[in-house]
Amino acid sequence: MCGATGSAPPPPQHDPPSVAELGEFGLIARINAGRMLPPGTLLGPGDDAAVLLAADRRVVVTTDLLVEAVHFRLDWATPYQVGRKAVAVNVADVVAMGAVPTALVAGLAVPGQTPVSTVDELTSGMWEEAERAGAGIVGGDVVGSAEIVISVTALGDLQGRAPITRSGARAGDVLAVCGRLGWSAAGLAVLRRGWRSPPAVVGAHQVPQPPYPAGPQAAAAGVTAMIDISDGLVADAGHLAEASGVAVNIESAALPVSPELVDVAAALGADARHWVLTGGEDHALLGCFPPAVTLPAGWTRLGLVRPGSGVTIDNRPYEGSPGWQHFES
Amino acid sequence: MCGATGSAPPPPQHDPPSVAELGEFGLIARINAGRMLPPGTLLGPGDDAAVLLAADRRVVVTTDLLVEAVHFRLDWATPYQVGRKAVAVNVADVVAMGAVPTALVAGLAVPGQTPVSTVDELTSGMWEEAERAGAGIVGGDVVGSAEIVISVTALGDLQGRAPITRSGARAGDVLAVCGRLGWSAAGLAVLRRGWRSPPAVVGAHQVPQPPYPAGPQAAAAGVTAMIDISDGLVADAGHLAEASGVAVNIESAALPVSPELVDVAAALGADARHWVLTGGEDHALLGCFPPAVTLPAGWTRLGLVRPGSGVTIDNRPYEGSPGWQHFES
Numbered sequence: 001m002c003g004a005t006g007s008a009p010p011p012p013q014h015d016p017p018s019v020a021e022l023g024e025f026g027l028i029a030r031i032n033a034g035r036m037l038p039p040g041t042l043l044g045p046g047d048d049a050a051v052l053l054a055a056d057r058r059v060v061v062t063t064d065l066l067v068e069a070v071h072f073r074l075d076w077a078t079p080y081q082v083g084r085k086a087v088a089v090n091v092a093d094v095v096a097m098g099a100v101p102t103a104l105v106a107g108l109a110v111p112g113q114t115p116v117s118t119v120d121e122l123t124s125g126m127w128e129e130a131e132r133a134g135a136g137i138v139g140g141d142v143v144g145s146a147e148i149v150i151s152v153t154a155l156g157d158l159q160g161r162a163p164i165t166r167s168g169a170r171a172g173d174v175l176a177v178c179g180r181l182g183w184s185a186a187g188l189a190v191l192r193r194g195w196r197s198p199p200a201v202v203g204a205h206q207v208p209q210p211p212y213p214a215g216p217q218a219a220a221a222g223v224t225a226m227i228d229i230s231d232g233l234v235a236d237a238g239h240l241a242e243a244s245g246v247a248v249n250i251e252s253a254a255l256p257v258s259p260e261l262v263d264v265a266a267a268l269g270a271d272a273r274h275w276v277l278t279g280g281e282d283h284a285l286l287g288c289f290p291p292a293v294t295l296p297a298g299w300t301r302l303g304l305v306r307p308g309s310g311v312t313i314d315n316r317p318y319e320g321s322p323g324w325q326h327f328e329s
Numbered sequence: 330m331c332g333a334t335g336s337a338p339p340p341p342q343h344d345p346p347s348v349a350e351l352g353e354f355g356l357i358a359r360i361n362a363g364r365m366l367p368p369g370t371l372l373g374p375g376d377d378a379a380v381l382l383a384a385d386r387r388v389v390v391t392t393d394l395l396v397e398a399v400h401f402r403l404d405w406a407t408p409y410q411v412g413r414k415a416v417a418v419n420v421a422d423v424v425a426m427g428a429v430p431t432a433l434v435a436g437l438a439v440p441g442q443t444p445v446s447t448v449d450e451l452t453s454g455m456w457e458e459a460e461r462a463g464a465g466i467v468g469g470d471v472v473g474s475a476e477i478v479i480s481v482t483a484l485g486d487l488q489g490r491a492p493i494t495r496s497g498a499r500a501g502d503v504l505a506v507c508g509r510l511g512w513s514a515a516g517l518a519v520l521r522r523g524w525r526s527p528p529a530v531v532g533a534h535q536v537p538q539p540p541y542p543a544g545p546q547a548a549a550a551g552v553t554a555m556i557d558i559s560d561g562l563v564a565d566a567g568h569l570a571e572a573s574g575v576a577v578n579i580e581s582a583a584l585p586v587s588p589e590l591v592d593v594a595a596a597l598g599a600d601a602r603h604w605v606l607t608g609g610e611d612h613a614l615l616g617c618f619p620p621a622v623t624l625p626a627g628w629t630r631l632g633l634v635r636p637g638s639g640v641t642i643d644n645r646p647y648e649g650s651p652g653w654q655h656f657e658s
Contacts, residue, residue, distance in 0.1 A: 042387060043492055046572075048425040048557050049391035049485070051492045054383030058371060061467065062378035063482055065436035067474040096377040107394035107480045138390065145396040151436045151480030153392055156378065163372055163380045228377050243375075 019119060020112030020144075027116070027142050031123045037136035040102050040157075050138035052103050052155065060156035060163065062093040068148040076191045079118045081206040082150070083125025089230065090154035091133040092210035092283035096228035098164035098219025099156030101135040101212065106152050109145035122150070133212050161219050164287075169225035169244035173288035173305040178214040178298045180204060181233055181256055182272065185279025186264045193268060201264050210283035214298055218287050221296045226287040232278040233302075235322040236286055237311045244288075247308030249315055250277075254302050277313070278322060348448060349441030349473075356445070356471050360452045366465035369431050369486075379467035381432050381484065389485035389492065391422040397477040405520045408447045410535040411479070412454025418559065419483035420462040421539035421612035425557035427493035427548025428485030430464040430541065435481050438474035451479070462541050490548050493616075498554035498573035502617035502634040507543040507627045509533060510562055510585055511601065514608025515593045522597060530593050539612035543627055547616050550625045555616040561607040562631075563651040565615055566640045573617075576637030578644055579606075583631050606642070607651060 019027060032045045043051035052059075066072060066089070072082045087104060094101045106126060110119060119142075130137050135154070187205025196202055210228070218226060225244055229236045233250070241248045257272050265272035288305050289295060311318060348356060357374075366373045369382035381388075395401060395418070401411045416433060423430045435455060439448060448471075459466050464483070516534025525531055539557070547555060554573055558565045562579070570577045586601050594601035617634050618624060640647060 043494065047492075047494050047496075048422040048555075049389045049428070049483075049492075051426070051487070052388050052390060054386050054388045057383050057386055059381050059383045059388045059484070060378045061381060061432070061434055061482070061484065063434040063436050063468060063480065064470045065438050065472045065474075065478070065480060067438050067472055067478075069475070070473050093377040097380070099378070103390070105390055105392040105482055107392050109394050109396050109478055139392060141393045143394045143396055144399050145394075145476065145478065146398070147475050149394070149396075149438055149474065149478045149480075151392065151394060151478075151482075153390070153434055153480075153482035154378075155388070155390065158380070163376075163378075165372065165376050167376075226377075 017116050018112060019110055019114045019116055022116050024142055027119060030116070030120070031140070035127055035137070037138060038102070038134065041136050041138050044136070045139050050105065052138065054157065056158055056160050058158055060094055060097050060099040060158060061153060062090055063151065063153040064090050066150045077206040079121035080125035083122040084129040084207045086150040086152050087126050087129035087133070088208050088210055089283060090152040091135065091212060092228040094154045094156035095210065095212050095215025096226050096285055097156065098161055098215055098223070098226065099158045100216050101133040101154055102157050103135050103138045103155045104130055104152055106137055106140040106150065108140065108142045109149040111146060112144050159216065164219050164223055164226040166225055166227050166240045166243035169240060169246050169288035169305050171246055171305055171307045172291055173224055174291060174295070174301055175237070175248055175250065175286070175288055175303045175305055176295050176299040176301050177284050177286050179211045179284025180209065180282040181284055182261050182275030182279040182282070184208060184281035185275040186261050189268055189270055190264060198260065198264065201260055204282065208281055208283045211285060211298060214285055214296070217296045218285065221289070222293045223287040223289055226285055229280065229282060229284045229286050231280045232322060233286065234277050234311055234318050238322060240286060241309060241311055247306045247310055247312065248303065249306060249312045250303040252314050254300070256300055277318065346445050347441060348439055348443045348445055351445050353471055356448060359445070359449070360469070364456055364466070366467060367431070367463065370465050370467050373465070374468050379432070379434065381467065383486070385487055385489050387487055389423055389426050389428040389487060390482060391419055392480065392482040393419050395479045406535040408450035409454035412451040413458040413536045415479040415481050416455050416458035416462070417537050417539055418612060419481040420464065420541060421557040423483045423485035424539065424541050424544025425555050425614055426485065427490055427544055427555065428487045429545050430462040430483055431486050432464050432467045432484045433459055433481055434468040435466055435479065436470045438472050438478040440475060441473050488545065493548050493552055493555040495554055495556050495569045495572035498569060498575050498617035498634050500575055500634055500636045501620055502553055503620060503624070503630055504566070504577055504579065504615070504617055504632045504634055505624050505628040505630050506613050506615050508540045508613025509538065509611040510613055511590050511604030511608040511611070513537060513610040514604040515590050515601070518597055518599055519593060527589065527593065530589055533611065537610055537612045540614060540627060543614055543625070546625045547614065550618070551622045552616040552618055555614055558609065558611060558613045558615050560609045561651060562615065563606050563640055563647050567651060569615060570638060570640055576635045576639055576641065577632065578635060578641045579632040581643050583629070585629055606647065
């Protein structure tokens with residue numbers, strides 16, 4: 001998300017020790033010490049693998065990688081915040097299926113000279129966000145590397161419901177969103193300018209706050225299709241429309257453009273509406289509801305699903321890049 | 330495993346295109362094209378998460394990271410071989426619990442200038458090893474990075490049996506191994522010398538061949554404790570002994586020292602027995618069986634479990650490093 005500029009890791013220190021000084025097994029013991037695992041954890045960390053309850057005979061699974069200088073910079077976010085983000089982006093994918101998060105496994109690749117305190121903060125953030133989601137970190141791997149790479153795999157429980165895919169939207173459905181739009185993009189723009197304020201906007205980039213309970217709630221309410229907005233509203237609405245074989249029209253008057261974003265955009269000479277339409281990484285949920293369904297609390301109507309294909313804004317094609325992609329310049 | 334020497338990625342090419350030229354979504358479509366998923370895959374790649382059958386209401390889960398220049402070098406192994414290894418090391422952890430592998434999710438961090446052909450080969454290797462294990466790759470993530478990092482999470486099904494942990498060994502049990510010992514270490518020694526032969530030994534380092542069916546078979550036969558040998562026989566016997574609160578004695582006369590390893594050791598001026606005792610990454614299974622149990626086919630008796638603690642060879646403490654650890658010089 002942050003371009004190719006690398007961030008230098010903190011300098012080697014001897015108190016606290018480095019990861020290399022503590023060693024792999026010392027580090028793993030330290031990461032797992034004193035953590036409480038949810039009741040569905042039948043066997044936690046410390047063996048070849050963990051064992052989890054899968055009460056309804058199915059399990060939801062998703063994985064994401066976060067790479068230093070690509071997905072985060074340690075001069076723009078603390079290790080604690082990076083750890084929270086690594087868990088949040090994965091849990092958001094689980095709840096977007098209508099499932100309840102149950103457990104995570106995590107892989108951590110760190111340079112040997114990394115202070116153990118950095119790993120402590122990173123894993124504290126991962127644990128705190130996992131607990132916020134109601135899940136435990138039941139296993140992991142710690143290895144050496146040249147740059148920090150975090151892999152998280154999240155598992156979830158559908159509680160007897162059908163999974164909510166991207167492909168179930170039908171013409172006539174109401175398009176709605178739950179969660180923030182454009183905040184992370186605004187925070188990134190602020191950081192790129194070299195600012196640290198306003199903290200609420202910068203914090204939204206550092207730690208996304210996906211609306212975890214909204215996913216299962218929407219599933220229970222009858223949502224027909226749902227997606228986690230990681231690439232941007234227009235881009236992910238396009239993914240949903242393509243998978244469902246429908247068209248989606250977003251009404252610009254319905255877009256939730258927060259006053260905070262308008263202020264930041266004015267200060268930066270930017271367009272808050274562009275952030276709302278194309279900013280990824282807030283991990284809001286985008287869902288389609290049959291017209292007879294009352295939207296659950298927290299959801300905002302954005303537009304309508306129609307026959308056809310593609311995404312329109314006020315019935316016109318969106319001009320401009322729909323969202324951020326990896327590997328592009 | 331290979332020290333700190335980096336391997337240069339293949340030079341950028343324009344035919345086939347680079348990962349950056351293809352883009353994230355093009356790459357993901359290419360990776361998933363034409364692959365068959367096992368029947369337990371209720372929802373495969375392409376949505377926010379996959380959904381899998383978990384027939385016995387439990388799921389086994391484990392994760393590992395492989396980092397270029399730490400776990401593999403692309404001048405010592407082809408991308409295809411690296412892909413196979415990334416899957417094999419994870420599946421070995423699943424079968425060491427006595428479970429049958431069902432599915433994997435994978436994360437791939439690659440520099441943008443990496444040729445798409447490298448990713449094609451890598452994912453072909455991952456798919457081939459997954460199919461060999463009876464599992465499908467049901468989801469993944471592809472991101473940019475400065476070095477190649479592969480994360481794999483493997484899931485498994487216990488088929489109604491109790492999980493086999495490291496902590497169930499009892500005094501009187503027979504210690505036994507299934508799979509290769511020392512082959513990967515011998516292959517690494519050959520590569521470090523700048524040789525490429527004998528191919529069987531070098532190949533054992535490039536692609537481990539864990540005995541996948543042996544894990545569930547041992548569980549069905551009544552194995553009391555089991556571990557995947559990733560750090561070395563002495564080191565992992567030590568992990569098992571510590572977790573079980575027992576001592577383990579290995580009889581040196583019982584060690585399977587292959588003639589191939591003796592030949593390579595003679596040529597290198599090395600000690601084949603040291604490779605067998607301390608070499609990791611063959612991912613053999615080490616198990617403890619009650620004395621009344623006939624060892625399943627493929628298992629070799631190595632010694633006995635006794636009251637006490639620690640690992641001995643012919644009743645004497647092992648002198649020397651028990652195995653390889655990350656972050657150590």
